[in-house]
Amino acid sequence: MIEKKLLEVICSAVEYLYQQRVLPENLGLEKTRKEIDGDYTLVVFSLLKFSKKAPEITATEIGTYLMTKMPEIVRFNVIKGFLNLILSDTFWIDLLISESKQPEFGFHKQISGPPIVLEYSSPNTNKPLHLGHIRNNLLGYSLAEILKANGHHVIKVNLVNDRGIHICKSMLAYMKWGNSETPDSSGLKGDHLIGKYYVLFDKKYKEEIRGLMDKGLTEEEAEKQAPLMVEAQEILRKWEAKDHETLELWRKMNSWANEGFITTYKRLGVNFDKIYFESSTYLLGKKLVIEGLENGVLIRKEDGSVWADLRDENLDEKVLLRSDGTSVYMTQDLGTAQLRYDDFHPSSMIYVVGNEQNYHFDVLKKVLARLGKEYASRIFHLSYGMVELPEGRMKSREGTVVDADDLMDEMFFTAESTTRELGKVDELSKEEASQLFNTIGLGALKYFILKVDPKKNMLFDPRESIDFNGNTGPFIQYTYARICSLLEKAKAAGFHLKYNHGAKPESLLSREKEVIKLLAQFPEIIKEAGVELNPAVVANYSYDLAKVFNQFYQEIPVLKESDKNKIKLRVYITFMTMDVIKKSMSLLGIEVPSKM
RNA sequence: GGCCCCGUAGUUCAAUGGAUAGAACGGAAGUUUCCUAAACUUUAGAUGCAGGUUCGAUUCCUGCCGGGGCUACCA
Numbered sequence: 001m002i003e004k005k006l007l008e009v010i011c012s013a014v015e016y017l018y019q020q021r022v023l024p025e026n027l028g029l030e031k032t033r034k035e036i037d038g039d040y041t042l043v044v045f046s047l048l049k050f051s052k053k054a055p056e057i058t059a060t061e062i063g064t065y066l067m068t069k070m071p072e073i074v075r076f077n078v079i080k081g082f083l084n085l086i087l088s089d090t091f092w093i094d095l096l097i098s099e100s101k102q103p104e105f106g107f108h109k110q111i112s113g114p115p116i117v118l119e120y121s122s123p124n125t126n127k128p129l130h131l132g133h134i135r136n137n138l139l140g141y142s143l144a145e146i147l148k149a150n151g152h153h154v155i156k157v158n159l160v161n162d163r164g165i166h167i168c169k170s171m172l173a174y175m176k177w178g179n180s181e182t183p184d185s186s187g188l189k190g191d192h193l194i195g196k197y198y199v200l201f202d203k204k205y206k207e208e209i210r211g212l213m214d215k216g217l218t219e220e221e222a223e224k225q226a227p228l229m230v231e232a233q234e235i236l237r238k239w240e241a242k243d244h245e246t247l248e249l250w251r252k253m254n255s256w257a258n259e260g261f262i263t264t265y266k267r268l269g270v271n272f273d274k275i276y277f278e279s280s281t282y283l284l285g286k287k288l289v290i291e292g293l294e295n296g297v298l299i300r301k302e303d304g305s306v307w308a309d310l311r312d313e314n315l316d317e318k319v320l321l322r323s324d325g326t327s328v329y330m331t332q333d334l335g336t337a338q339l340r341y342d343d344f345h346p347s348s349m350i351y352v353v354g355n356e357q358n359y360h361f362d363v364l365k366k367v368l369a370r371l372g373k374e375y376a377s378r379i380f381h382l383s384y385g386m387v388e389l390p391e392g393r394m395k396s397r398e399g400t401v402v403d404a405d406d407l408m409d410e411m412f413f414t415a416e417s418t419t420r421e422l423g424k425v426d427e428l429s430k431e432e433a434s435q436l437f438n439t440i441g442l443g444a445l446k447y448f449i450l451k452v453d454p455k456k457n458m459l460f461d462p463r464e465s466i467d468f469n470g471n472t473g474p475f476i477q478y479t480y481a482r483i484c485s486l487l488e489k490a491k492a493a494g495f496h497l498k499y500n501h502g503a504k505p506e507s508l509l510s511r512e513k514e515v516i517k518l519l520a521q522f523p524e525i526i527k528e529a530g531v532e533l534n535p536a537v538v539a540n541y542s543y544d545l546a547k548v549f550n551q552f553y554q555e556i557p558v559l560k561e562s563d564k565n566k567i568k569l570r571v572y573i574t575f576m577t578m579d580v581i582k583k584s585m586s587l588l589g590i591e592v593p594s595k596m
Numbered sequence: 597g598g599c600c601c602c603g604u605a606g607u608u609c610a611a612u613g614g615a616u617a618g619a620a621c622g623g624a625a626g627u628u629u630c631c632u633a634a635a636c637u638u639u640a641g642a643u644g645c646a647g648g649u650u651c652g653a654u655u656c657c658u659g660c661c662g663g664g665g666c667u668a669c670c671a
Contacts, residue, residue, distance in 0.1 A: 028612095028613095028614075030612080030614085033615070033616095034618090035615095035616080036615075041614095041615090043614060043615090045614075045651060045652075048651080055651085079615065080615070081614085081615085081651085081652090082614080082615060122671095124671065126671090161671065164670075164671060165669095165670060165671085166670065166671060167671095169670095233669095278671095303669090305669060307669095314599080315599090316599095316667070319668085319669050320669095321669085322669040323669065324669080326669085328668090328669070328670080328671085329670075329671050354665095355600090355601070355665070355666090356665055356666065357666085357671085358600065358601085358665080358666070359599085359600085359665095359666050359667070360666090360671090383601095385601085385602090385664095385665095386664080386665075388664080392664085393664080393665090418634075419634085422633095422634065424632085424634085440634090448608095451609070451610090452608090452609065453609090453610090455601090456601095456602075456609090457601085457602070457664070457665090458608085458609085459607095459608070459609095461607090461608090464607090464608095464621090467608090467620080467621065468634060469620085469621080469634060469635090470619080470620040470621060470634095471608095471609075471610095471619060471620040471621085472620080472621095472634090474634055475620090475634070475635085477634085478632080478634045478635075479634095479635085481632075481634090482631080482632055482635080485631075485632060486631050486632090489631060490631090528612095536609095536610090540609090540610065540619090543619080543620090544619090547619085550635060550636070551635095551636070551637095553631080553635080553636090554627095554635070554636045554637085555636085557630075557631070558631060559631055560630070560631065574631095595632085596632085596634075
């Protein structure tokens, strides 16, 4: 609000002083850097061509004009080409009070119109979830919350990749070496049991390849001719032909995997409005491919395989149906996109999928466009970076993964031992304590992941446990808990947490003002995070706020102050900080404890 | 080989083309008769290299060096 007004008045200043119309969006107005005296800064370099005067003079002229037009501005200073404006303490106090009156401060009005469909998670039913999936799930859940806070109607969907050659590999290994073991008989969580056979397949397959290569085959030949691979492909054909026995085993194993996923999702705190299964979308994909073939936008090769030729668009040829008629990943993704469009007619479809699939999504959009699907242009791939280990990327087949369930266990135990060391569990019941460890452990994990720009690769070192001090989730949670404790005491002393008409202080301490200024940024932070599809914006903001609040808390007594009006103001500041921290954390899917 | 992404303190992360490149961890030194010390304060320490565009470049462009991904009738 104030920024908009500043921009308008600056425009009129330029017009009055230099007879030049400028647009607000062409002005360089920013928040003043922390160590410099000022609230907003106008960078005047770009205006010099109009003023034809030195930067200092131009800045001073504009500053002088603004002073006469805006009572909120109490003074200004000029450093080189930077015009630093200082707003009155009364302005900031009034702003805080008006914010404290809004029930949903920071959140934006509901937008009517079609929804956004957001796909995330998308597990394969041949292996359990690992740290990479955790990043995906946390990003997806948080983005949905952020988009909702921006007023969008969001439909969260999950696409379970439950068919394909990789599933057949697990099935084959189980048929050969499974001895009919079950999650119950083995004591293994369903998805972990399946994962065991996926790894086993790979091990035996590699042995076969080595054997064939010893007999003189090339690696490529060996990979194709290895009996295990031939058998897996046979299972895929049988599956697509709806072979009874194959389907029965497939159903059984998939249900184990899915039960495992549900447990993990619940623990991680993520959920979905609708779950799609690749097994029920690939046929629609096949249908689209056949249509494309009839319309002449796709081609059939001599061996019967069907292709999209995208070489004229700087991409390659892409197979859409194998020569034996079975589907590939792309086939079902075409069908899923269509189904999703038919289901919701969304304004856009966002896919939270790792950047290793950038090429896949380029192709998907181009193929859909060729098939005449106008929604192709409204597909957005939120391409997030890999989570890497110190020794490189994780590989499921080679067992070098950080398992999602194990990691959550570890976070819980670390939270527990840290909390016990600090002697903070004495007053808690067993259940309360366990809930607290869960909140803190997950808070640390989620913040650790979400504070990083989604687009960038990030590193996780299993040998160093995730921190609980400094720029971390528990730091913010601790700030929140201290606030709760303080506000309890304020209530007990008879203070209202929200604004109730009383005399306002006329001036602010610099720490008070810093907190108020940060609080005022909350709505634009939510907006920025929504436009950029970037939860890290919210995470880093939360940390800044908690940090500044802790400084305020350290230096300024809230309740131990003689002036009642000052106490009221500080209680408002504290209350608003609590509100904003809680909301920010909820946008990240992180819970906050009232005690810790 | 072709296409794409990334190089910031010892480490992990920040920085709409703007001021003296911010934090955190780790290192060094402090703060508790005072609202929770999971906090706060002080301190040392970084833009891979070379050009270019610009009043101004970590940011945009080119080349080089280094790392990663994709380039499957896997997903």
